Amino acid sequence: MPSSNFTNLFILTAALLILHNPAAAVDDGSGFLGYERDALLHLKSGLNSPFLDRNWTGIMCYMDNTPYWYGIQCHKGRVTGLILDSIGLTGDVKVDALSNLTELQTLSFKNNSFTGRMMEFTLNQKLRNIDLSRNGFYGEIPPSLLNLDSLESLQIQDNRLTGLIPGFNQSGLTRFNVSNNRLSGEIPQTKTLQAVGLSSYQGNANLCGPPTPTLCRVKWQSVSEASSDQSSGGQSHGHGLFVAVLVVVDVLLVVIILLLLFTYYKKYNKLRKEMKAKAIPVKDEERNSTIMERATERRISVGEGGDLVFVESDHGTTTFDLDGLFRASAEGLGKGNFGNCYKAMMEVGPAVVVKRLRDLKPLNKDEFTRQITAIADQKHPNLLPLLAYFYSKEEKLFVYKFAANGNLFNRIHGGRGTRERIPFRWSSRLAAARGVARALNYLHGNTRSHTAVPHGNLKSTNVLIDESDEILVADYGLTSLIALRIAAQRMVAYKCPEYLSQKSVSKKSDVWSYGCLVLELLTGRVPAHSAAEGVVGVDLCGWVHRAVREEWTGEVFDEEMAVQRGANRGMLKLMQIALKCCDRSPEKRPEMGEVAAEVEEIKAGGESEEDDFSYSSYDRSVTVTDDSLSATTSV
Known part of the structure; x- marks a missing residue:
């Protein structure tokens, strides 16, 4: 009997506790917390993340204690925040992934590699902040976002979203960004959407209407129709006259356009025939053309008074002249930040790369020659040599040695998952890191170089591999030729933390670029600051530090x-x-000579096979804070 009384007392006490705090009664398998836990586990099942597989186990959160799961915020046992930024997550997120997280206030998946359509937010009425930027979401912006009355921030830039922008008009929505997507149509004339700046809409070529400077064609058509309607109602004669005038104007415009096209075609055809008369016939015309034909197609002429000047004579380059170069069979290699590149294959002599420069400073011939001489004087086994150059008022060309094995970016990322791919092993990656370090150390130590940033544009696409698998660093010295405004937009060194905060660059900016390049080698991931258009990059410094x-x-x-x-x-x-x-402070970064020496000491293999990746073996002196290692960059 006493045992029975004790049991009844325990049950009564537990019931009172439950009534006093219902959240305390919810465990991992029932109630709201159970639904929320199932929702998060279902979300995790579609992601490729061993880290979350290990971390999201056991108790999720309890009461107001610190949550046990990474990236989760809780209040009174309910999930109020889901923050998974920059941890390399991939996979599709289901549209109903958030339906059971009804208390959610903050959602951030920024800087990952998510794909699929954006989630539906019908049941997430308490959401205040949403950040899905720098992912691969596609499709239309869900209309359910319009019903989030508490929404204060919506950041969905740098995705692949299409369609129209919904008519957001929440009074609290003060941070809004849909830039660098594929949106189209007129920007709604709501007070909320018109209050944000133009930068929130840039990178969507088909958007129109304020605050963009592009007028909407559909809007002008509707005005014409309205004018036509106003002229009706007892004025049918005026209406008919108005239509007749419009028809005549349209016909005249068509005739003028046809005449202009015909005139242009005749001139273009004549010029093309003149160029072909000077050129040697080329086989496989669908793939190749001559350098001169490519210039003609872009209405660019080499001008008068120019000549090909050789600065390197030990590669067999003197066997051709300017005429031979322009008549050579050419294959496009790609579009760079400062000019298109072509592989020129002549009947006699080596294959070379011709780079047609653009966006240069307004230099005269003497100034241009002095700068090129300084670049040509940089001679090192790991620097791509400048063989020759051409200068005229209309055209500037660089001629380089052709690197038969492509660039480091393609070696790291190209052909992943295919049978044709040759694995890129540790010893080869270490050799690449050494070659780049040697080249940069030479550039930094060359007393004849007076530029603040000896390279300025170091990235994996500018590191080439020749037929002997030697590493050749390209695009060095261009900071002396490129206008500062253009350099700041396109050069990698200008994405460093000190330029973003203080508008300053130095040799330490090259050191920062080298660190990011090495992290790309080690992780196989693309850095955000050097990612090409259409490629989603990662803040590698912050991600690796985490x-x-x-x-x-x-x-x-x-x-x-x-x-x-x-x-x-x-x-x-x-x-x-x-x-x-990659330290955020330039003063704390090592000199390039010190970096090169340390990289030389690393062994390619042969260490103990019992080595592991334990954190205890890692030097914690470099793990200060996230801010010390990462920088917010925009690509």
Whole structure:
């Protein structure tokens, strides 16, 4: 009997506790918390994240205690925040992934690689801040966002969203950004959407209407129709006359356009025939053309009085002249930040690369020659040599040695998942890091170089691999030729933290670029600051630092490289060097000579096979704060 009384007392006490605080009664398998936990686990199941697989286990959150799961915010046992920024997440997010998170106030998936359509927010009426920027979401912006009365910030820039912008008009919505998507149509004339700046809409070529300077064609058509309607109602004669005038104007415009096209075609055809008369016939015309024909197609002439000036004579380049170069068969290699590149294949002599420069400073011939001479004087086994150049008022060309094995970007990222891909192992990646370090160390130590940033545009696409697998750094010295405004928009060094905050660059900006390049080598991921158009990059410095801090360092290394036995210690050492180079403070970054020396000491293999990626073996002196290693960049 006493035992029975004790049991009844325990049940009564538990019931009173439940009535006093219902949230305390909710466990991981029932009630709201159970639904929310299931929703998060369902979200995780579609993502490729070993880190979340390990972290999102056990108790999610309890009462107002600190949540146990990474990226989760809770209040009274309910999920109020989901923040998974810059941790390399991939996969599709289901449109109903958030339906059970009814207390959610903050959602941030920025700077990952999510795909799929944006989620529906019908049941998330308490959402205040949404940040899905820098992902791969596509499709239309969901109309359910219009019903979020508490919405204060919507950041969905740098995705692949299409369609119209919904008529957002929430009074509290003060931060709004849809830039760099594929949206179209007229921007709604709501007070909320007209209050944000033009930068929130840039990168959507088909958007029109205020605040953009582009007028909407449909709007002008509707005005014409309205004018036509006003002329009706007892004035049918005036209406008919108005229509007749419009028809006549349209016909005249068509005739004028046809005449202009005919005149242009005759001139273009004549010029093309003159160029073909000077050119040697080329096989496979669908793929190749001559450099001169490509120039003609873009209505560019080489001008008068120019000549091809050779600055390097030990590569067999003197076997051709300007005429031979322009008549050579040419294959397009791609569009760079400062000019298009072509592979020129002559009947006699080596294959070379011709770079047609654009957006240069307004230099006269003497000034241009002095700058080119300074560039040509930079001679190192790991620098791509400038063989020759051409100068005229209308055209500037650089001629380089052709690197048969492409560039480092394609070696790291190209052909992933295909049978044709040759694995890029640790020893080859270390050799690439050494070659680039040697080249930069030479540029930084060359007393004849007076530029603040000896390279200025170091990225994996500007690191080439020749037929002997030697590393050749290209595009060095261009800071002396490119206008500052253009350089600040396109050059990698100008994406460094000190330029973003203080508008200053130095040799340490090159060191920062080198650190980011090495992290790209180690992780196999594209840095955000150098990602090409259409490629979603990652803030590698911040992401790798977070991995070190949270002790999942081993997962940052590219699996293709990490399988090499005995390389673990070397990979950790190289990552440590890269993170020091990426320090937010230029004064704390090492000199390039110190960096090159440390990289030379790293062994390609042969270390103990029991090396691991344990956090305890990592030098914590470089793991200060996220801010010390990462910078907010815009691509």
